[in-house]
Amino acid sequence: MDNASETSRHSSPESAAAQQSHGRKAGVRMDRPCDICRKRKSRCVREPDQERCVLCTFHDRECTYVVEPQPRKKKKANFTDDGDNARDDNGASGPPRKKAKTTQTPGNIALLRSSTTSNARPLLDGTLSLHPTTHFRYIGPSGVHEERLLDHIHRLYELGNGEDECKFRRVADLATFLSRPDSHTPFSSDMDNDLDVIGSIVHPHGAALIDLYFRIIHSSYPILHKGVFLEEFTRNHDEVSPSLLAAIYLLAMDWWEYDRTLASTPKPDADALLRAATKAFSGAIHRPKLSSVQAGLLLLQRSGGDSWVLISQVVALGEELGLHRDCTPWDIPDWEKGLRRRLAWAIYTADKWGALIHGRPSHVIASNWQMLRLSLADFSESTAATPVAADDDDAETIAAETDKGRSLFIHLTKLTQIMAHALDILYSPNQRRIKEIVATSGVQGLLELVKPLAVRLREWASELPSDLRMEPPVIARNRLCSNGYLHLSYFVTEIVIHRHIVRSLITPGTPPSMRALCREAGKARLEHAIEFVDKLRPEHLQAFWWFAAPKSLAFVRTYGGLLWATSATDGEARFYRRKLEDFRWSLKVRAKGVGFVTAALREMDESLQDIDMTGSPVGVDVGGDMGEEEEGRGKGVVCDGADDGTEMQMQSGGLETMAVQEVVSYGYGHGEWFERESGG
Numbered sequence: 001m002d003n004a005s006e007t008s009r010h011s012s013p014e015s016a017a018a019q020q021s022h023g024r025k026a027g028v029r030m031d032r033p034c035d036i037c038r039k040r041k042s043r044c045v046r047e048p049d050q051e052r053c054v055l056c057t058f059h060d061r062e063c064t065y066v067v068e069p070q071p072r073k074k075k076k077a078n079f080t081d082d083g084d085n086a087r088d089d090n091g092a093s094g095p096p097r098k099k100a101k102t103t104q105t106p107g108n109i110a111l112l113r114s115s116t117t118s119n120a121r122p123l124l125d126g127t128l129s130l131h132p133t134t135h136f137r138y139i140g141p142s143g144v145h146e147e148r149l150l151d152h153i154h155r156l157y158e159l160g161n162g163e164d165e166c167k168f169r170r171v172a173d174l175a176t177f178l179s180r181p182d183s184h185t186p187f188s189s190d191m192d193n194d195l196d197v198i199g200s201i202v203h204p205h206g207a208a209l210i211d212l213y214f215r216i217i218h219s220s221y222p223i224l225h226k227g228v229f230l231e232e233f234t235r236n237h238d239e240v241s242p243s244l245l246a247a248i249y250l251l252a253m254d255w256w257e258y259d260r261t262l263a264s265t266p267k268p269d270a271d272a273l274l275r276a277a278t279k280a281f282s283g284a285i286h287r288p289k290l291s292s293v294q295a296g297l298l299l300l301q302r303s304g305g306d307s308w309v310l311i312s313q314v315v316a317l318g319e320e321l322g323l324h325r326d327c328t329p330w331d332i333p334d335w336e337k338g339l340r341r342r343l344a345w346a347i348y349t350a351d352k353w354g355a356l357i358h359g360r361p362s363h364v365i366a367s368n369w370q371m372l373r374l375s376l377a378d379f380s381e382s383t384a385a386t387p388v389a390a391d392d393d394d395a396e397t398i399a400a401e402t403d404k405g406r407s408l409f410i411h412l413t414k415l416t417q418i419m420a421h422a423l424d425i426l427y428s429p430n431q432r433r434i435k436e437i438v439a440t441s442g443v444q445g446l447l448e449l450v451k452p453l454a455v456r457l458r459e460w461a462s463e464l465p466s467d468l469r470m471e472p473p474v475i476a477r478n479r480l481c482s483n484g485y486l487h488l489s490y491f492v493t494e495i496v497i498h499r500h501i502v503r504s505l506i507t508p509g510t511p512p513s514m515r516a517l518c519r520e521a522g523k524a525r526l527e528h529a530i531e532f533v534d535k536l537r538p539e540h541l542q543a544f545w546w547f548a549a550p551k552s553l554a555f556v557r558t559y560g561g562l563l564w565a566t567s568a569t570d571g572e573a574r575f576y577r578r579k580l581e582d583f584r585w586s587l588k589v590r591a592k593g594v595g596f597v598t599a600a601l602r603e604m605d606e607s608l609q610d611i612d613m614t615g616s617p618v619g620v621d622v623g624g625d626m627g628e629e630e631e632g633r634g635k636g637v638v639c640d641g642a643d644d645g646t647e648m649q650m651q652s653g654g655l656e657t658m659a660v661q662e663v664v665s666y667g668y669g670h671g672e673w674f675e676r677e678s679g680g
Contacts, residue, residue, distance in 0.1 A: 035067045132239045135287040136177035138322030171330040187283035194242035194280045213252040219405040220482035220544040241291035243284045246277030247298035288320040303595035311354040315363040318347045324369040338378035345413045352420040357551035419493040426500040480543035491529040498522040529556045550599035570616045
């Protein structure tokens with residue numbers, strides 16, 4: 001578009017003539033604010049492809065560039081030559097330096113710097129929740145701020161205007177945020193000191209830990225925008241959120257030995273770093289930003305970091321930031337929209353799985369959280385442009401791992417929706433509906449209720465791409481495989497459904513054949529989960545496993561304990577006791593150097609340590625042994641196809657219903673598929 005047409009959009013012919021009379025080309029702004037913003041001494045922000053700046057758009061005014069700017073005073077050079085020490089790029093104390101200048105860093109950080117300017121923040125311009133000195137809180141429909149009254153308030157937020165008063169930023173109709181300077185929040189004065197403390201703990205390994213994080217954790221749990229973070233980290237360390245930086249360092253330290261340089265040096269004090277991270281996060285919740293949510297989610301993933309209280313804080317932070325709203329029509333950069341969707345789903349998965357493993361009611365209510373399904377378009381970072389850190393990696397392998405991690409995250413969100421639905425209908429505090437169904441239709445009525453869940457699980461398993469299998473078709477050399485936590489979550493979702501079915505089998509009037517059939521299906525779920533653990537190899541165990549993994553393994557053992565406690569015969573009880581002993585042994589021999597397995601064993605000891613399984617839960621021993629001849633065979637129930645993935649044939653009168661077939665057989669296909677892919 002030529003200059004004349006651009007002038008016609010932003011100024012009158014008279015203003016264009018005035019600009020030309022002062023020696024400027026018509027319509028060229030020379031990177032200066034419009035007349036209104038200049039008069040108010042505020043920064044003039046104009047989004048790409050927008051004809052007017054944010055302020056003029058909000059108030060529906062003409063955006064003009066007529067008034068001549070006043071001569072500027074010369075600024076002194078921005079050196080830190082006042083005698084105070086400045087932080088180096090690792091966050092530690094060092095000699096004085098220019099604020100914008102950075103030192104050499106290894107790997108992808110050094111390569112990124114070549115394409116990043118030192119005096120601009122192109123990725124942060126116009127963002128809603130990533131400004132370094134201001135935070136935004138979502139204004140809800142029932143709060144003290146009335147949306148209609150905001151039209152009469154002329155205190156719109158302008159990025160970088162330096163004013164201290166509270167302001168408002170409207171990003172869409174009925175989507176307005178209240179902004180405040182970070183300096184007006186509790187503990188804001190501690191931020192610089194927090195960065196100093198965090199940097200001094202990890203010095204001089206900060207940059208190497210960042211490389212390690214993006215090489216191992218980020219490719220499995222992509223909740224950061226890599227380009228944004230690295231731009232902040234390399235340009236000016238002071239702009240990085242202390243709590244996020246500390247969380248990244250803490251999580252990366254779990255793979256300290258996987259960096260050649262770090263492996264030969266002493267590890268930083270993890271306890272001191274955790275204390276600094278916790279302190280920084282406690283302050284960050286008073287000035288919510290996307291980095292605060294990211295910090296909370298990463299602190300949750302560290303070894304021993306699982307906490308329902310922390311999950312609750314992260315959910316609250318997300319709602320403060322408006323992550324529960326659909327941001328599609330908002331006037332913010334597209335890449336920030338994708339990041340906000342990622343974080344919304346990360347909160348959703350953390351909340352739902354936390355509610356399951358802690359036995360708590362979920363905070364995320366579907367009617368309040370308006371989230372579009374995730375897609376690869378929400379991961380705007382270019383894999384082709386991803387810098388290479390390690391000398392034995394190639395760009396193609398890095399890109400493939402990054403794409404696989406994004407696909408894994410998307411499939412985790414889909415699986416979580418199925419699990420959350422099962423949690424809602426089977427384990428909600430109000431069990432009135434379930435009781436009515438069982439009372440009127442028995443266990444078969446319950447199976448009809450969970451049939452849609454069974455169908456969705458089967459579809460989910462069938463749609464899983466080949467690179468998310470435990471044995472992908474192409475295995476990269478010297479790479480870890482983080483698919484394990486997705487598969488473990490699948491097996492636990494199966495168990496969530498069958499755990500409730502097994503509980504309901506004590507209902508009076510349940511036909512023996514129905515009971516035997518459902519217990520046979522329940523036994524298969526336990527065996528599939530245990531077999532999954534038995535086949536884990538070092539490249540699986542040493543990879544990233546998310547926060548729910550330890551309690552998920554304990555969940556498997558709890559389910560086995562339920563099958564033992566509800567056994568009909570002593571032989572059946574002995575079978576489950578041996579299964580649980582074998583499961584514990586399998587975990588124990590894999591626990592050394594594997595944090596999530598060690599934590600799982602600890603969870604099991606705490607939940608089942610007082611249960612004596614040496615005795616029998618039943619009073620009469622009929623002499624059978626479930627390990628050699630399963631109960632239920634010969635009682636009108638033939639389990640043909642249980643080992644080859646086909647549906648079970650039920651030859652007991654009145655049981656050949658689609659609901660029963662769907663529920664008892666949906667998981668066998670995935671179990672057989674797992675055996676085939678693992679070479680079993």
